[in-house]
Amino acid sequence: MKIGIPRSLLYYYYPFWQTLFSRLGFQPVLSDKTNTEILDTAVKDSVSEICVPIKVYVGHVLSLMKKGVDYIYIPRLVSIRKGVTLCPKFLGLPDMIKHSLPGISDKVLTHKIQSDSDDISDYRNYTDFLKVFDISKSELKKALQLAKNEWLNFRKLQKEGYKTELLLEDKKELREDGDLNIGLLGYVYNMYERFINMDLISRLEEMGARVSTFEMFDEEMINDFVSGLRKPMFWEFTNKLMAVGYNFINSPLIDGIIHVTAFGCGPDSILGPFLEIDAEENKKPFMTLRIDEQTGESHVLTRIEAFIDLLRIRKRREAL
Numbered sequence: 001m002k003i004g005i006p007r008s009l010l011y012y013y014y015p016f017w018q019t020l021f022s023r024l025g026f027q028p029v030l031s032d033k034t035n036t037e038i039l040d041t042a043v044k045d046s047v048s049e050i051c052v053p054i055k056v057y058v059g060h061v062l063s064l065m066k067k068g069v070d071y072i073y074i075p076r077l078v079s080i081r082k083g084v085t086l087c088p089k090f091l092g093l094p095d096m097i098k099h100s101l102p103g104i105s106d107k108v109l110t111h112k113i114q115s116d117s118d119d120i121s122d123y124r125n126y127t128d129f130l131k132v133f134d135i136s137k138s139e140l141k142k143a144l145q146l147a148k149n150e151w152l153n154f155r156k157l158q159k160e161g162y163k164t165e166l167l168l169e170d171k172k173e174l175r176e177d178g179d180l181n182i183g184l185l186g187y188v189y190n191m192y193e194r195f196i197n198m199d200l201i202s203r204l205e206e207m208g209a210r211v212s213t214f215e216m217f218d219e220e221m222i223n224d225f226v227s228g229l230r231k232p233m234f235w236e237f238t239n240k241l242m243a244v245g246y247n248f249i250n251s252p253l254i255d256g257i258i259h260v261t262a263f264g265c266g267p268d269s270i271l272g273p274f275l276e277i278d279a280e281e282n283k284k285p286f287m288t289l290r291i292d293e294q295t296g297e298s299h300v301l302t303r304i305e306a307f308i309d310l311l312r313i314r315k316r317r318e319a320l
């Protein structure tokens, strides 16, 4: 049986899901990397007001339909921290897909994931699988344990500085070093969506920058920050970015911050100004890069080149 997994949004959990489904005897099938065709169908079949990562996701679901899979896995990821939910678009994702793409309902494999941490392996989240598939409780528990091990190893390698985009393709390469340290802020599905962000991380590395991203940080630091907030954000990924954003602002090791945000993102429209104002007060160079389905390569390149030049001039001046 073939289980389609969209290479978009929650694809970050692929090491976990690949192990889980393979161990249960299924064949995980990934959609292709985002390309012009996926993007064009995504834009055509999505509501225009929605954020670009969700549009791209729609395109990946449609591309899996063409691959003849038996199911398309679209979990409802509610939380990865006790009492804090993800952005509402994650909560309504399976319904949105079912209602906006005719004929797909029977193929959507969905269930609720409610977790106290980013380790989403709690057996109670997966009992719906017992109703859909001919598997036993013990097979499911064993597969979940192996998937958990895979996930924890993936997270360990991320924190050691291995490139996330390559780990997801089963390759291991450490992030490049450089004369500038850039704190890159953004949701994983924006930072690692090369087709939409014009391969931003590689471009920065080619320009001689070392790039730090939020998933390289310990959960402990993020938890301490969030529990110290008088009023945390409503959405978990936004809290994580806020914690790391302030870490970048206060770190003397970070030369400048780039916030990659998607057009149409509600949570970022609140987070962005907070960080921008505090970065300015702390004299930390900060650039917002807003991406959408029409973002052009020259636009991204010109802006990051100018930002990198500015940081180098600043650094030279400070060294005098």
Ligand code: SF4
Pocket (backbone or CB within 6 Å): 051, 052, 053, 054, 087, 088, 089, 090, 187, 237, 262, 264, 265, 266, 267, 268
């Ligand atoms: S956090 Fe923003 S970019 Fe992510 S799904 Fe929600 S609205 Fe879209």
